[in-house]
Amino acid sequence: xxxxxxxxxxxKNWNTYKLLMSALKGxxxxxxxxxxxxxxxxxxxxxxxxxxxxxxNAQTHGACAYPDDLKPVMDAVKEADILILxxxxxxxxxxxxxxxxxxRLMFTNISYNSSDSGKRVMEKEKRCAMxxxxxxxxxxxxxxxxxxxxxxxxxxLGHMMGxxxxxxxxxxxxxxxxxxxxxxxxxxxxxxxxxxxxxxxxFPVDLQHAYELGRRICQ
Amino acid sequence: xxxxxxxxxxxKNRNTTALxxxxxxxxxxxxxxxxxxxxxxxxxxxxxxxYGCKLKNKTVNQCIIRDNLHDVLSKVxxxxxxxxxxxxxFNEVTGEMRSFLERLWFPYISYDNKAPHFPKKLPSVFVYSxxxxxxxxxxxxxxxxxxxxxxxxxxxxxPSQYTVSCETQMFDNxxxxxxxxxxxxxxxxxxxxxxxxxxxxxxxxxxxxxx
Numbered sequence: 271x272x273x274x275x276x277x278x279x280x281x282k283n284w285n286t287y288k289l290l291m292s293a294l295k296g297x298x299x300x301x302x303x304x305x306x307x308x309x310x311x312x313x314x315x316x317x318x319x320x321x322x323x324x325x326x327n328a329q330t331h332g333a334c335a336y337p338d339d340l341k342p343v344m345d346a347v348k349e350a351d352i353l354i355l356x357x358x359x360x361x362x363x364x365x366x367x368x369x370x371x372x373x374r375l376m377f378t379n380i381s382y383n384s385s386d387s388g389k390r391v392m393e394k395e396k397r398c399a400m401x402x403x404x405x406x407x408x409x410x411x412x413x414x415x416x417x418x419x420x421x422x423x424x425x426x427l428g429h430m431m432g433x434x435x436x437x438x439x440x441x442x443x444x445x446x447x448x449x450x451x452x453x454x455x456x457x458x459x460x461x462x463x464x465x466x467x468x469x470x471x472x473f474p475v476d477l478q479h480a481y482e483l484g485r486r487i488c489q
Numbered sequence: 490x491x492x493x494x495x496x497x498x499x500x501k502n503r504n505t506t507a508l509x510x511x512x513x514x515x516x517x518x519x520x521x522x523x524x525x526x527x528x529x530x531x532x533x534x535x536x537x538x539x540y541g542c543k544l545k546n547k548t549v550n551q552c553i554i555r556d557n558l559h560d561v562l563s564k565v566x567x568x569x570x571x572x573x574x575x576x577x578x579f580n581e582v583t584g585e586m587r588s589f590l591e592r593l594w595f596p597y598i599s600y601d602n603k604a605p606h607f608p609k610k611l612p613s614v615f616v617y618s619x620x621x622x623x624x625x626x627x628x629x630x631x632x633x634x635x636x637x638x639x640x641x642x643x644x645x646x647x648p649s650q651y652t653v654s655c656e657t658q659m660f661d662n663x664x665x666x667x668x669x670x671x672x673x674x675x676x677x678x679x680x681x682x683x684x685x686x687x688x689x690x691x692x693x694x695x696x697x698x699x700x
Binding site: 279280281284310313315316317318319321324325326360361362365369370371372373376377381383384385415419426447451452454455456459 | 529534538545633660
């Protein structure tokens with residue numbers, strides 16, 4: 271059982287990273303072999319529309335052939351049984367860096383044959399999960415439409431990788447700065463005292479949920 | 490007058506690039522200085538959450554990261570109108586365009602309820618292209634992208650409009666690729682007719698930016 275973790279956050283040892291590592295520990299506990307990739311450490315672009323993955327009868331059909339830093343990650347994902355993505359929310363979206371990976375992954379898997387109707391090309395089915403972290407509280411996430419957008423992404427990911435929608439784990443109201451006093455932040459936007467309390471009380475629960483997700487998805 | 494185009498497409502000889510170039514040519518015909526920046530040629534990443542743009546007592550002019558994108562962001566500040574172009578990949582602009590937009594927008598957004606502090610009202614036009622169909626577009630399927638980007642551009646940078654070029658031609662030869670989903674004859678015919686209109690529209694848009 272091989273589980274690949276993809277970190278779409280730029281900061282090491284902050285919220286997204288910690289949640290993914292917790293999920294990784296859960297996966298290891300369930301006996302999975304794990305691999306962890308930090309996308310910001312790698313030099314790669316998004317899909318270049320070379321269409322090697324779409325050439326009829328070519329060996330490249332169904333695999334992203336582009337030879338850059340992402341190639342080893344794509345190779346690992348191809349062999350994986352489990353795929354877990356993590357990202358902060360930047361301007362209502364997954365991070366752009368995760369978006370680059372998303373294009374490379376999803377486009378090689380989509381079929382432009384009318385009879386395939388968009389089904390996946392990649393052979394090995396994967397169970398997937400997405401961990402989304404954000405400063406926004408849960409009610410904002412729901413009312414703004416973020417949650418339905420990300421749920422839809424999870425469905426697309428799951429459909430493309432094997433069938434079941436990706437399991438989604440949302441982590442809200444996260445603690446964002448090591449020192450809030452260095453920044454101009456209005457209290458209605460983020461009260462550092464509240465953030466601290468929430469981090470101390472809720473984040474360990476979120477970490478536990480991530481651990482359980484990692485363990486459960488590998489069983 | 491200076492017109493800057495930010496190209497979020499990887500292919501220099503295809504649709505998005507041609508649409509942007511048409512607008513630049515229209516502006517140049519009225520005497521503007523024009524420049525096209527191809528994001529795929531640059532080595533840069535999106536926001537890295539260093540928060541250098543959010544420190545107290547420090548108002549930054551642009552994202553402080555010193556990489557290949559730094560000078561491009563300076564050019565945005567110096568231009569009189571901004572063109573942006575991207576194909577649609579999985580119901581979103583390209584990741585490279587997202588990387589650019591993160592670095593463009595986030596530095597001007599404040600966490601203390603102040604208005605974004607971009608130093609002027611910079612008009613912009615966003616052109617989107619791709620396999621997207623007119624019917625889905627008209628149903629509002631892409632509104633979260635088109636209207637979402639327009640809103641952020643309006644609020645942060647200046648008055649923004651967008652235009653869409655649907656069902657664009659992906660390949661020279663559809664027979665070479667697994668592509669039975671597409672009616673190649675229809676697409677190619679459309680490229681010779683509707684796409685020419687799309688380019689002409691971009692030309693007019695470019696002209697109209699020059700006073």
